[in-house]
Amino acid sequence: MKTALITGACINTGVAIVEKFAAEGRRVVFTGRSADKVQEAEKRYKEKFPDAEILGFHINSLKDERTVDEEAVEELFSALDEKGIFVDTLVLNAADQGLGIEIFKNPLTDFMRVINTNMVWNYCLSEHAAKRMKENGGGSIIFINSNTAYRAIPNRIAYSASKGGQLGMMRALAFDLGKYNIRVNAILPGMIKTDRWDKNPEFYKNVPSRFTPIGDVAVSEDIADAVWYFAEHARNTTGAELVVDGGNTIQLYPITDK
Numbered sequence: 324m325k326t327a328l329i330t331g332a333c334i335n336t337g338v339a340i341v342e343k344f345a346a347e348g349r350r351v352v353f354t355g356r357s358a359d360k361v362q363e364a365e366k367r368y369k370e371k372f373p374d375a376e377i378l379g380f381h382i383n384s385l386k387d388e389r390t391v392d393e394e395a396v397e398e399l400f401s402a403l404d405e406k407g408i409f410v411d412t413l414v415l416n417a418a419d420q421g422l423g424i425e426i427f428k429n430p431l432t433d434f435m436r437v438i439n440t441n442m443v444w445n446y447c448l449s450e451h452a453a454k455r456m457k458e459n460g461g462g463s464i465i466f467i468n469s470n471t472a473y474r475a476i477p478n479r480i481a482y483s484a485s486k487g488g489q490l491g492m493m494r495a496l497a498f499d500l501g502k503y504n505i506r507v508n509a510i511l512p513g514m515i516k517t518d519r520w521d522k523n524p525e526f527y528k529n530v531p532s533r534f535t536p537i538g539d540v541a542v543s544e545d546i547a548d549a550v551w552y553f554a555e556h557a558r559n560t561t562g563a564e565l566v567v568d569g570g571n572t573i574q575l576y577p578i579t580d581k
């Protein structure tokens with residue numbers, strides 16, 4: 324049975340991705356860091372999709388800021404092997420947003436924490452998934468990246484660096500894994516309407532990212548549709564970037580008086 328593994332999928336964008344794959348009849352494995360939140364999310368998913376097979380795993384990316392928890396990734400994939408579950412689609416959605424990390428203020432370990440989760444942990448997950456995809460005739464790895472890989476926003480040096488590095492990693496993985504029929508691609512959202520949007524309506528009313536040629540920002544389902552495209556409709560596409568930001572990145576500056 325076709326199976327997608329989606330990381331960081333108890334809230335926000337990850338939920339829409341899980342729901343898209345479940346609605347399309349796929350088995351879905353998802354992760355979160357808290358056992359309680361994973362359990363709650365699994366219950367919600369099963370209520371909404373009673374016919375779908377949806378399994379939650381709790382896993383943290385790091386042992387500490389400097390160290391990725393490689394053993395936890397091994398355990399996750401071994402547990403799936405034992406259940407006879409082969410992940411043909413890996414969606415790397417979880418991210419450390421690296422909020423509030425300022426140069427001159429924060430310790431180096433904060434920078435390392437973001438790079439370790441967004442790059443090193445995702446590399447580790449890709450390696451374990453790709454090993455099995457290679458043995459099973461291929462697969463698809465999809466990074467949920469960000470348009471901040473290209474354009475800077477304030478006080479997000481670690482995050483921007485991690486997303487820029489992810490794109491290089493995505494292309495290099497696509498290059499090395501193509502011969503095994505493993506495709507590797509990235510989606511670059513601009514701002515997405517998440518729970519942060521709902522919690523801070525005044526802030527988001529005039530947020531610059533809102534002033535795009537399309538005139539609005541993405542909802543999580545827009546990102547899920549892009550993931551589905553790479554997973555199911557992009558047989559000959561690898562190493563590609565799909566920007567989903569309402570045209571935000573192509574502007575020299577936002578037109579705020581429309």
Ligand SMILES: NC(=O)c1ccc[n+]([C@@H]2O[C@H](COP(=O)([O-])OP(=O)(O)OC[C@H]3O[C@@H](n4cnc5c(N)ncnc54)[C@H](OP(=O)(O)O)[C@@H]3O)[C@@H](O)[C@H]2O)c1
Pocket residue numbers: 330331332333334335336337354355356357360382383384385415416417418419420440467468469470511512513514515516517
């Ligand atoms: N929201 C936006 O405006 C926006 C814009 C551009 C790109 N993106 C990208 O889109 C993806 C989804 O964004 P989102 O806003 O929906 O995400 P989010 O709500 O900020 O986070 C998604 C999940 O990532 C997991 N996570 C955070 N730190 C982690 C860590 N150290 N180890 C393991 N998991 C961790 C969290 O899961 P738990 O807390 O359950 O463990 C969280 O639920 C991310 O890759 C993000 O960079 C988002």
